[in-house]
Amino acid sequence: MFSKLFGRKDAAPASALPAIRNVTLGRTVWLDTLAWRRLGDDLKFALDTDTLEITAQGLVELREGGFVHRFYTDxxxxxxxxxxxxxxxxxxxxxxxxPWDSAYPGGRADEEAWAKRLRARTFTGPGLPEYRRDWFGDEAESQEPVSFWEDVHDDRDGIPDRRIFQTCMLFSRDLPGDGRELLLAIQQENENEDTRQREMSFEIMVGVALSVGEFRA
Incomplete structure (x- = not known):
């Protein structure tokens, strides 16, 4: 999903890689699978493991304040x-x-159609039910998505190995009981290592929220 983007940045201190409740690059995260199995059979999120081997780590600094820490498996x-x-x-x-789906636009029309989907009140797709906009609420018919750069590290030398520009929107749907499933729709721009040309892709990910007692590292 994430190919090399725009080369390496200037060196940063090794401490640039934080550990979030002991979760960081190179460690294993143990999950309580009841966190999603209790949500029922209607759930599209399907994960058949209780361990994650973290092989890459990302960091996003939000313009409005706050930070997003991301930890990836292979x-x-x-x-x-x-x-x-x-x-x-x-x-x-x-x-x-x-990951749920990944696609490349065939041209400008595809890009415009995807941008419209990111701004819409609801989101759906092949094999998916309808999700409603979670960020900013769903009162407005159209809402601009969020854009940011993510610095991604493949090792602990403190130097970002690639930067990924993303424009995204979070959607969600209620499940029976008090459950909720998330859908993250992303437009991202990668650079092809061979041609040095930028490539745009559309990504759909489905997810669930975790409490602090539902994982450990």
Whole structure:
């Protein structure tokens, strides 16, 4: 899902890679599978393992304040934590996402259609039910998505190995009981290592929220 983008940046200190409740690059995360199995058979999120081997780590600094910490497996499963501080001491949200679909636009018309889907009140797709916009609420017919750069590390030398520009929107749907499933729709721009040309892709990930007692590292 994530290919090399725009080369390497200037060196950063090794401490640039925070550990979020002991989760960081090179470690194993143990999950309580009841976190999603209790949500019922209607759930589209399907993960048949209780361990994640973290092989890449991303960091996003939001323009409005706050930080997004992302931890990836080789299968592009994404463990994500949002915090008020860069070191991740004040975590406000933890989620777990798995890839659902990935596609490349065939031209300008595809890009415009995807941008319209990101702004819409609801989101659906092949094999998916309807999800309603989670960020900003769903009162407005159209809402601009969120854009940011993510610095991604493949090792602990403190130097980002690639930067990924993303424009995304979070959607969700209620499940029986008090359950909720998330859908993250992303437009991202990668650079092809061979041609040095930028490639755009559309990504859909489905996920669930985790409490602090539903994972450990």
């Amino acid at each position: 299968d592009n499963i994404m463990f994500q934590a949002v915090s008020d501080d860069r070191d991740g001491q004040r975590v406000t949200d933890v989620t777990l996402f798995i």
